[in-house]
Amino acid sequence: MTTLLPAPRVRTARPADVDAQGLAAALRQRIHGGVRFDDGTRALYATDASNYRQVPIGVVVPRTLDDVVATVATCREFGAPLLSRGGGTSLAGECCNVAVVMDFSKHLNAIESIDGQHRRAVVQPGLVLDQLNAATRHHGGLVFGPKPATHSHCTIGGMIGNNSCGSTAQWSGTTAANVERLEILTYGGERMWVGETSDEEYRRILAAGGRRAEIYRAVRDLRDRYAGQIRAFPALPRRISGYNLPALLPEHGMNLAQALVGTESTCVTVLRAQLRLLPEPPKHVLVLMAFPDIAAAADAVPTINRYAPTALEGLDDKLIRYEGEEHMRPEALKLLPEPTNHTGRGAAWLMVDVGADTVEEAKDRVHRMLDELGHDEGKVFDDPEHQAQLWAVREGGLGATARTPGGPDTWPGWEDSAVPPERLGDYLRDFQRLLHRHGYDAASLYGHFGDGCLHTSIPFDLVTAGGVADFRTFVERAADLVSHHGGSYSGEHGDGQARGELLTRMYGPDVVQAFEEFKAIFDPDNRMNPGKVVHANPLDGQLRLGAGYAPAEPATYFRYTEDSGSFARAALRCAGVGACRRPEPDQGVMCPSYQVTGDEEHSTRGRARLLFEMVRGETITGGWREQSVADALDLCLACKGCKRDCPMHVDMATYKAEFLAHHHAGRIRPRSHYSLGWLPAAARLAALAPDLVNAVTHAPVLGAAVKRLGGIDPRRDLPRFAGAGFQRWMRNRTPGGTGERGTVLLWPDTFTTYLSPGIAASAVGALEAVGFRVALPRGPVCCGLTWISTGQLGIARRVLRRTIDALAPWLRAGVPVVGLEPSCTAVFRGDALELLGHDQDALRLRKQTRTLAELLVTDHDIALPELHGDHGGRPHAISQTHCHHHAVLGHDADAELQRRVGLDVEQLASGCCGLAGDFGMTPDHRDVSLAVGEQVLLPAVRAAAPGTIILADGFSCRTQIEEAGTGRHALHLAEVVNAALRGVPAGERPERALSVRPEARAVRS
Incomplete structure (x- = not known):
C-alpha cells in the first residue's frame, strides 16, 4: 500500500520567450503582495470550472492597487501575458491561460464608498457579491441587482469580466447595465476612469492629448465605421457573446465602461468599479407550476413575462431526479407540484418570483397571471424559508x-x-432533437427562462479521439441552431475558449474584425488573456482531459466506491463551482481554512486541483511525496464539510488521510501522529493510573516536556483522564430500565469513556428512563478515528476489523449501536465500509449506528418532559453542531430532540469549531484553529447570557470552548435529555444533572 505514483510523462513548460525566473524576481522586489511561481501554485490555477487546462507562468496576489500597477508594468517589461481572475468559476475557459494570473480575491475586496442618495457604490474587483449586498442593504434596501448562482462567492471583478447575469437579471439587467464607471489599466500602463462620454467630454479628452485621447479617438472611429453592423446585433436580453459594442453607440451615451464589461480580461485590467444600486423589492412571492415537458413550460414564458417577474426559472425532471438521487435538499423537493403528465418522466416546472411593495400586491399579480395561463395548480409561497429552500434547488443545478x-x-x-x-419553446424542441441525435439524452435542461437562457451539462466523451470529435461537431451544430433562432451562444458565462472561435458564425467576419480591432486599441500586442474571445484557441484544444488523458491509478487504502474504485476519478470530482470559497461560515461548514487564509490552496477546490495534477504527473511530479500537495493539505481540518456542502460531494478529509498514508510510508511521522494518533491506546493505559498521569501531564516542567515530546502546542492544556472508568462503573452497577423498548449497544468511544464519562452516564440514565436496556461491547474496541485522521490507515483498518468482529453478534441480532461522539459515530456511517470494502457486518454497522437523537426521535418518536427556565419559560440555548455531525450524520433529529426537551435553541452558523481533533493541538495550526473558532462560535459563547445552555456534542468543540477564554462549560445533548427526564432544573451545573442518580457520581469527570 505504499505504491508511489509513476514518474511524469512531460513537465508543462512556461512560454519559451518569457524569463519566468527573472520576472518572478523582479515582481518580488516591486510589490508587497504574494508572488508565487512554484509548480504547486501554477497547478492550482491551471484550470477554472471549464473543460480547459493551461498552466500559468505564475500567480500574483496583489495586496494594493499599486501592486497591480507594478505587476502590469513588470509583465510588460518581460513581455508576459496577463490574466485577471476573480472567483475562478468561469465555465468557458477564460480564467486559465499561460500567463501571469492576478488573483484579486484575497486582498483587493474593499467597499470604498456607498452613496445611498445617488444609489451607487465604488468597490474593488475582489469583493464578493453577497458581501457587497449585505452592506448596501443598510442604505434603504439597495442592492447590486444581477445575482448569479455563485453569489455567495463570485467576485464583482469576475462578474464584470463575464458580464454576469443570474436569475435576477430579468429585473435588474446584466452586470453591464449596472456598471456606471470603471477605473481601468491598459497593458501599456494607461490608467483612467471610463464611463458614459458626452460629446463635450469627448472633446475635452481629445484636447488633453496623450494615450487616453488616442484610445477614445480610436474607439469612436471604430464605432462609426461599424455602426450599421453594431445596430444589427441580435436584440435579446442575454446577448453576452462577443464584445458589448452597442454600448458605444450615441443613443447609449458612448459608455466605454459598459463596452468593456464582458471582455473577459482580454482588453484591460479593472482596478475599481462604480456600480449602480437598485432598491430591492421588499416582498417576494414565489409560484411553482408544473408542465408536461420543458418545451411546454417555455411556451408559457411570454405570457408570464407580461407580469414583470423578478425572475423566471425553468427546471426539468432530470435535474429534480438527480438532486433526489444525490439526497440534495429532500425537503425542498417535496414542495414541487405534482407533474402534470402523471408519469413524471419528461416533466418540467417553472419558478416565478414576483417582487412588490407588499405581499398582497405580489399575490394579486400572481393570481392574475395564473388565471391568464389557465394554470389552476400553481403552488404559491410567500414565506422566505420555503423560498430559500426552492432557490437552493435551482442554484444547485x-x-x-x-x-x-x-x-x-x-x-x-x-x-x-x-x-x-x-x-x-421552439429552440428547446430543436435542441432536444440535437441531443438525441448525438446520444446525449442524459443532459438536464434548466435555466433563466424569462430571459430565454438555457443551462445544461452534457455527457460529452472528452477522453477519446472520437468523443472529442463528436463534441466539436455537436457544438458547431448547436451554434448554427442558436443562430437560426436569433440567439446568442452565451447567455451569461462568456465566450472564452469554448465559444470564441464560433463568433464568426453568429456575427459574420466583419463584426468579428471589429471585435479584434477593439481589443487591439487597448492591447495591440495581444498580451491580455490571449486566445480567448477573439483570436481564440480551438474549442477542442487545451482540454483538461482530452484523448491523451491517462492519469496514474495508484493502489489505495480507501475503496472510493462512489468513484468506481479510482482515486484519479475522485481527484477529478471537483467541478470548480467554488462553493468552498465562500468567505463566511453562514451557509455550511466548508471550507474553514479558506475562510481564514483566503488562499486558493486552502480551499477544497484548490486541494482537489492539486490532487488532480498529482495523478496527472506533469506539473506536479512528486507523486505521493509531493511537498506542495502536503503543504496544501496541512491546513485541511478534515472537517468533512465538503462531503456535504460541496455540490460534487468532494470528501477532502478522506483524500487527505489517503495522501498522508502514502506520504509518510516508510518515514518518521510528525510527533503528533504518535501522541494524538495513538490516543485510544494511551487512554487505556492512562486508565490504569489516571491520577498519576494527570499529575505528570499537568505539572509545570513535566507537562511541558510531555507536550514537547508529543508535538503538542505548549499553550494547549492536555485533556485530563477521568478518575473512574465508565466501563467499570457499568460492570459494577445494577442495570436500570424496564427494557420494554429493547436493547441498545452504547458505543464506548475513547473521548467519552476516558475523558468525559459523565456524558456516557447521562446517556445510560436517559436511555433506561425511556425503556431501553443498555449494553456495552465486551473487550477493548475502537473506531480507529485518530489513526484515520493522521493517515495511519493500515492500523485503522486492523482496529476496525477487530471492532466489527467484536460487534458482530450484536449487529447480527439487529441491535442498534448508539454513538455519542459525532466523529466516532461518523466513522461507522462512512469510513468503515470504505476501508474494509464490501463486508456484511460493516454494512450492518452503517445501517444500525444511530445518534441518540435518531434513536429517540426518528426510530421511536418518544415524547419527553420539558425543562423549564428560571421564569417558567423555555430555557435558551446556543448549539454548536459538530462538523462530522453536519456532514455525515445530519442534524435534523437533534434539532427536534432539542425542541422536545423544551429548549429555545439558537443554532450557530459557525461551521467548524477549529480544534478538529488533533489539528488544533499542534503549534503550527494554533493560529488557524483559533481564527476558525473566532469567526462565530467563540464570540457567541462569550456573549451568551449567564443562564444560557451551551450545547456541543463534540469533544473537540467543548474543548475549544473551554480553552479559548470563554469561561463557559458546554454540555452534550445527552446531559440535557437526562436532566429533563430526571427533573433537574435548567441552568443547574452539569454535575447536578449527572448526580441525580447516586451511581453517576462515580464517573463524573
Missing part, C-alpha cells in the same frame, strides 16, 4: 448534474445559450 449516480459525467461546453424568450 450545476453541481447536481455534473456527476450523477450511475450516470455519465457531464460537462460544460454548450451550457448557457440564449434565444429571444418568445422562441425558447
Whole structure:
C-alpha cells in the first residue's frame, strides 16, 4: 500500500520567450503582495470550472492597487501575458491561460464608498457579491441587482469580466447595465476612469492629448465605421457573446465602461468599479407550476413575462431526479407540484418570483397571471424559508448534474445559450432533437427562462479521439441552431475558449474584425488573456482531459466506491463551482481554512486541483511525496464539510488521510501522529493510573516536556483522564430500565469513556428512563478515528476489523449501536465500509449506528418532559453542531430532540469549531484553529447570557470552548435529555444533572 505514483510523462513548460525566473524576481522586489511561481501554485490555477487546462507562468496576489500597477508594468517589461481572475468559476475557459494570473480575491475586496442618495457604490474587483449586498442593504434596501448562482462567492471583478447575469437579471439587467464607471489599466500602463462620454467630454479628452485621447479617438472611429453592423446585433436580453459594442453607440451615451464589461480580461485590467444600486423589492412571492415537458413550460414564458417577474426559472425532471438521487435538499423537493403528465418522466416546472411593495400586491399579480395561463395548480409561497429552500434547488443545478449516480459525467461546453424568450419553446424542441441525435439524452435542461437562457451539462466523451470529435461537431451544430433562432451562444458565462472561435458564425467576419480591432486599441500586442474571445484557441484544444488523458491509478487504502474504485476519478470530482470559497461560515461548514487564509490552496477546490495534477504527473511530479500537495493539505481540518456542502460531494478529509498514508510510508511521522494518533491506546493505559498521569501531564516542567515530546502546542492544556472508568462503573452497577423498548449497544468511544464519562452516564440514565436496556461491547474496541485522521490507515483498518468482529453478534441480532461522539459515530456511517470494502457486518454497522437523537426521535418518536427556565419559560440555548455531525450524520433529529426537551435553541452558523481533533493541538495550526473558532462560535459563547445552555456534542468543540477564554462549560445533548427526564432544573451545573442518580457520581469527570 505504499505504491508511489509513476514518474511524469512531460513537465508543462512556461512560454519559451518569457524569463519566468527573472520576472518572478523582479515582481518580488516591486510589490508587497504574494508572488508565487512554484509548480504547486501554477497547478492550482491551471484550470477554472471549464473543460480547459493551461498552466500559468505564475500567480500574483496583489495586496494594493499599486501592486497591480507594478505587476502590469513588470509583465510588460518581460513581455508576459496577463490574466485577471476573480472567483475562478468561469465555465468557458477564460480564467486559465499561460500567463501571469492576478488573483484579486484575497486582498483587493474593499467597499470604498456607498452613496445611498445617488444609489451607487465604488468597490474593488475582489469583493464578493453577497458581501457587497449585505452592506448596501443598510442604505434603504439597495442592492447590486444581477445575482448569479455563485453569489455567495463570485467576485464583482469576475462578474464584470463575464458580464454576469443570474436569475435576477430579468429585473435588474446584466452586470453591464449596472456598471456606471470603471477605473481601468491598459497593458501599456494607461490608467483612467471610463464611463458614459458626452460629446463635450469627448472633446475635452481629445484636447488633453496623450494615450487616453488616442484610445477614445480610436474607439469612436471604430464605432462609426461599424455602426450599421453594431445596430444589427441580435436584440435579446442575454446577448453576452462577443464584445458589448452597442454600448458605444450615441443613443447609449458612448459608455466605454459598459463596452468593456464582458471582455473577459482580454482588453484591460479593472482596478475599481462604480456600480449602480437598485432598491430591492421588499416582498417576494414565489409560484411553482408544473408542465408536461420543458418545451411546454417555455411556451408559457411570454405570457408570464407580461407580469414583470423578478425572475423566471425553468427546471426539468432530470435535474429534480438527480438532486433526489444525490439526497440534495429532500425537503425542498417535496414542495414541487405534482407533474402534470402523471408519469413524471419528461416533466418540467417553472419558478416565478414576483417582487412588490407588499405581499398582497405580489399575490394579486400572481393570481392574475395564473388565471391568464389557465394554470389552476400553481403552488404559491410567500414565506422566505420555503423560498430559500426552492432557490437552493435551482442554484444547485450545476453541481447536481455534473456527476450523477450511475450516470455519465457531464460537462460544460454548450451550457448557457440564449434565444429571444418568445422562441425558447421552439429552440428547446430543436435542441432536444440535437441531443438525441448525438446520444446525449442524459443532459438536464434548466435555466433563466424569462430571459430565454438555457443551462445544461452534457455527457460529452472528452477522453477519446472520437468523443472529442463528436463534441466539436455537436457544438458547431448547436451554434448554427442558436443562430437560426436569433440567439446568442452565451447567455451569461462568456465566450472564452469554448465559444470564441464560433463568433464568426453568429456575427459574420466583419463584426468579428471589429471585435479584434477593439481589443487591439487597448492591447495591440495581444498580451491580455490571449486566445480567448477573439483570436481564440480551438474549442477542442487545451482540454483538461482530452484523448491523451491517462492519469496514474495508484493502489489505495480507501475503496472510493462512489468513484468506481479510482482515486484519479475522485481527484477529478471537483467541478470548480467554488462553493468552498465562500468567505463566511453562514451557509455550511466548508471550507474553514479558506475562510481564514483566503488562499486558493486552502480551499477544497484548490486541494482537489492539486490532487488532480498529482495523478496527472506533469506539473506536479512528486507523486505521493509531493511537498506542495502536503503543504496544501496541512491546513485541511478534515472537517468533512465538503462531503456535504460541496455540490460534487468532494470528501477532502478522506483524500487527505489517503495522501498522508502514502506520504509518510516508510518515514518518521510528525510527533503528533504518535501522541494524538495513538490516543485510544494511551487512554487505556492512562486508565490504569489516571491520577498519576494527570499529575505528570499537568505539572509545570513535566507537562511541558510531555507536550514537547508529543508535538503538542505548549499553550494547549492536555485533556485530563477521568478518575473512574465508565466501563467499570457499568460492570459494577445494577442495570436500570424496564427494557420494554429493547436493547441498545452504547458505543464506548475513547473521548467519552476516558475523558468525559459523565456524558456516557447521562446517556445510560436517559436511555433506561425511556425503556431501553443498555449494553456495552465486551473487550477493548475502537473506531480507529485518530489513526484515520493522521493517515495511519493500515492500523485503522486492523482496529476496525477487530471492532466489527467484536460487534458482530450484536449487529447480527439487529441491535442498534448508539454513538455519542459525532466523529466516532461518523466513522461507522462512512469510513468503515470504505476501508474494509464490501463486508456484511460493516454494512450492518452503517445501517444500525444511530445518534441518540435518531434513536429517540426518528426510530421511536418518544415524547419527553420539558425543562423549564428560571421564569417558567423555555430555557435558551446556543448549539454548536459538530462538523462530522453536519456532514455525515445530519442534524435534523437533534434539532427536534432539542425542541422536545423544551429548549429555545439558537443554532450557530459557525461551521467548524477549529480544534478538529488533533489539528488544533499542534503549534503550527494554533493560529488557524483559533481564527476558525473566532469567526462565530467563540464570540457567541462569550456573549451568551449567564443562564444560557451551551450545547456541543463534540469533544473537540467543548474543548475549544473551554480553552479559548470563554469561561463557559458546554454540555452534550445527552446531559440535557437526562436532566429533563430526571427533573433537574435548567441552568443547574452539569454535575447536578449527572448526580441525580447516586451511581453517576462515580464517573463524573
